[in-house]
Amino acid sequence: MSKEALVEVKNLKTYFYTEEGVVKAVDGVDYEIYPGETLGIVGESGCGKSVTSLSIMRLVESPPGRIEAGEINFKGTDLTKLSEKEMRKIRGNDISMIFQEPMTSLNPVYTVGDQIIEAIMLHKQVKRKEARRQAIEMLQKVGIPLPEQRVDEYPHQLSGGMRQRVMIAMALSCDPQLLIADEPTTALDVTIQAQILELMNSLKESYGMAIMMITHDLGVIAEVSDRVAVMYAGKVVEYTDVDTLFDDPKHPYTWGLMNSIPKLDKDVDRLEAIPGSVPSPLNFPEGCKFNTRCPLAEGKCFDVEPPLEDTDGGHMVRCWRYEHLEEIKKRGERIYEDRGVQK
Amino acid sequence: MAENLLEVKNLKKYFPVKAGIFKRTVAHVKAVDDISFVVEEGETLGLVGESGCGKSTTGRTILRLLEATAGEVIFEGKNVMDLDKKEMRAIRRDMQIIFQDPYASLNPRMTVADIVGEPLDIHNLAKNKKERNEKVREILENVGLGAEYMNRYPHEFSGGQRQRIGVARALAVDPKLIIADEPVSALDVSVQAQVVNLLQDLQKEYGLTYLFIAHDLSVVKHISDRVAVMYLGKLVELTDKKELFDNPMHPYTQSLLSAIPEADPKKKKDRIILEGDVPSPVDPPSGCRFHPRCPKAFEPCPVKEPEFKEYGDGHYAACHLLDQ
Numbered sequence: 070m071s072k073e074a075l076v077e078v079k080n081l082k083t084y085f086y087t088e089e090g091v092v093k094a095v096d097g098v099d100y101e102i103y104p105g106e107t108l109g110i111v112g113e114s115g116c117g118k119s120v121t122s123l124s125i126m127r128l129v130e131s132p133p134g135r136i137e138a139g140e141i142n143f144k145g146t147d148l149t150k151l152s153e154k155e156m157r158k159i160r161g162n163d164i165s166m167i168f169q170e171p172m173t174s175l176n177p178v179y180t181v182g183d184q185i186i187e188a189i190m191l192h193k194q195v196k197r198k199e200a201r202r203q204a205i206e207m208l209q210k211v212g213i214p215l216p217e218q219r220v221d222e223y224p225h226q227l228s229g230g231m232r233q234r235v236m237i238a239m240a241l242s243c244d245p246q247l248l249i250a251d252e253p254t255t256a257l258d259v260t261i262q263a264q265i266l267e268l269m270n271s272l273k274e275s276y277g278m279a280i281m282m283i284t285h286d287l288g289v290i291a292e293v294s295d296r297v298a299v300m301y302a303g304k305v306v307e308y309t310d311v312d313t314l315f316d317d318p319k320h321p322y323t324w325g326l327m328n329s330i331p332k333l334d335k336d337v338d339r340l341e342a343i344p345g346s347v348p349s350p351l352n353f354p355e356g357c358k359f360n361t362r363c364p365l366a367e368g369k370c371f372d373v374e375p376p377l378e379d380t381d382g383g384h385m386v387r388c389w390r391y392e393h394l395e396e397i398k399k400r401g402e403r404i405y406e407d408r409g410v411q412k
Numbered sequence: 413m414a415e416n417l418l419e420v421k422n423l424k425k426y427f428p429v430k431a432g433i434f435k436r437t438v439a440h441v442k443a444v445d446d447i448s449f450v451v452e453e454g455e456t457l458g459l460v461g462e463s464g465c466g467k468s469t470t471g472r473t474i475l476r477l478l479e480a481t482a483g484e485v486i487f488e489g490k491n492v493m494d495l496d497k498k499e500m501r502a503i504r505r506d507m508q509i510i511f512q513d514p515y516a517s518l519n520p521r522m523t524v525a526d527i528v529g530e531p532l533d534i535h536n537l538a539k540n541k542k543e544r545n546e547k548v549r550e551i552l553e554n555v556g557l558g559a560e561y562m563n564r565y566p567h568e569f570s571g572g573q574r575q576r577i578g579v580a581r582a583l584a585v586d587p588k589l590i591i592a593d594e595p596v597s598a599l600d601v602s603v604q605a606q607v608v609n610l611l612q613d614l615q616k617e618y619g620l621t622y623l624f625i626a627h628d629l630s631v632v633k634h635i636s637d638r639v640a641v642m643y644l645g646k647l648v649e650l651t652d653k654k655e656l657f658d659n660p661m662h663p664y665t666q667s668l669l670s671a672i673p674e675a676d677p678k679k680k681k682d683r684i685i686l687e688g689d690v691p692s693p694v695d696p697p698s699g700c701r702f703h704p705r706c707p708k709a710f711e712p713c714p715v716k717e718p719e720f721k722e723y724g725d726g727h728y729a730a731c732h733l734l735d736q
Contacts, residue, residue, distance in 0.1 A: 331634030333674060
């Protein structure tokens with residue numbers, strides 16, 4: 070891509086120093102986010118997808134956490150080098166974030182209006198009256214009915230979907246260039262999830278901001294992303310545009326994820342389940358971190374960690390044996406077979 | 413046609429809402445409000461709905477983990493609601509439940525052997541310790557856990573393995589019906605598939621009947637033979653899964669199906685986005701409970717409650733539009 074990246078994450082490493090040992094939550098992650106696009110980050114619990122976003126916001130609790138190495142360049146400034154004071158100017162202003170559980174991210178003793186007004190007055194030079202007017206306008210933009218009335222209500226008076234709308238209103242109140250959304254719809258029902266995703270897509274267009282969408286749900290990824298990074302055990306294992314990823318997943322993990330979810334339009338007798346579970350971050354295996362669960366792993370996979378390589382035209386894959394997977398896919402075979410009931 | 417293993421007739425479960433210093437009952441949460449369905453022997457009936465629709469309460473009321481407000485639950489010809497404590501204990505051998513949260517549903521102070529062995533003790537299914545251990549070992553192997561795990565505690569297992577322990581505990585007494593209450597929703601995607609496959613294998617192996625309660629329609633579609641859709645304490649549609657997904661009759665089912673994000677970026681769905689949220693079950697809307705959100709609501713909907721009835725070949729629905 071010729072456009073200049075809005076955010077460029079280079080070799081980011083965020084470690085947590087715990088009593089049991091060093092948890093390498095994010096262990097050498099690279100990606101870019103371009104203006105106006107949505108980058109999807111998908112992975113299972115513990116893969117480091119949330120910690121990458123917290124690192125960008127510099128919200129990793131320290132101690133025990135620490136950004137160990139790497140750069141996070143936001144419009145040419147390395148965020149890892151900024152002081153807390155400088156970072157505060159960026160947080161909530163240029164980069165905003167919404168979280169999975171809107172109830173715990175809203176303060177229960179203040180009205181939603183107060184909380185949005187606080188964000189506006191913190192970053193914009195406006196009087197309270199003007200901030201309140203803007204807050205009401207934002208609530209209206211995110212589709213909250215009767216915003217003049219809702220602005221004086223407390224979070225507990227709103228439903229889960231409405232709370233998430235308030236979070237979005239607050240996040241967008243200062244026209245951020247990047248919105249980080251960490252599992253924004255996971256706690257919501259599907260009909261409400263559909264409302265929120267539609268809202269985010271339309272706001273993205275009208276605001277021209279970039280979105281980093283973190284989720285475990287490939288359906289959500291397919292719905293909103295332009296490009297996708299698949300994470301496993303603290304690393305990006307596959308990175309490409311959304312159509313290519315779903316057409317031609319090259320990493321065995323991505324392939325497994327896609328085939329382990331039942332499809333609405335296709336019936337299969339048996340799902341392809343990836344065996345085992347994610348290894349503990351205290352005790353990652355040698356070599357490729359997926360080798361404990363990968364049916365294609367052999368020799369080199371157990372000794373040397375594969376690099377994230379460009380396979381063709383920007384389709385990046387971290388796997389020694391992706392060509393082997395291609396052959397299996399061409400033959401139309403499954404790669405994951407579980408043992409089933411043992412008798 | 414297969415026999416009905418379970419018949420639920422006009423089941424109601426209301427929870428009182430108490431307020432004031434005298435804790436007077438001021439209202440009721442009508443969690444389950446007059447639902448009827450049957451589960452045939454050997455089938456999987458999926459029960460789907462959004463949070464608060466009463467699907468879990470239905471499962472628990474059937475097992476009498478919650479006492480029903482009204483209605484009958486007939487299991488193999490016997491009304492479960494009439495049984496006394498002793499008879500109830502005996503019948504629970506045939507009806508077991510698997511819970512959503514594998515972390516909360518296993519006692520952290522018990523070893524796996526004791527967790528799986530406890531139902532054997534309660535129902536006197538093992539003559540002595542040796543036989544009990546033998547049985548536990550066999551059950552654990554059937555759910556894909558090796559005998560080496562027998563003396564470990566729940567915290568030593570991953571989420572997927574814990575759910576396997578929950579399945580093993582339910583299986584220990586050789587039940588006929590298993591009520592699976594969101595058994596995979598707390599698990600990671602890759603592990604979900606393992607548990608879904610396991611449940612299917614066990615069903616074939618032991619001829620089990622499942623009532624599979626979940627909010628995830630794609631999982632329900634994969635595992636079920638027939639599917640019932642719930643909304644605010646009522647059944648709105650029930651039919652076999654192919655019919656439900658190909659030809660949903662109720663507007664709620666239609667919007668629910670269209671709301672699921674599919675893992676295919678090229679597919680642009682014609683989405684029916686529902687307005688608003690699920691109303692409170694304390695004070696449900698009049699007439700059809702779905703009418704305030706229904707894109708197709710017309711005159712009778714706010715006034716008259718639609719009847720849940722059959723519209724051709726086992727396809728049940730409750731909607732005024734269908735009578736037009």
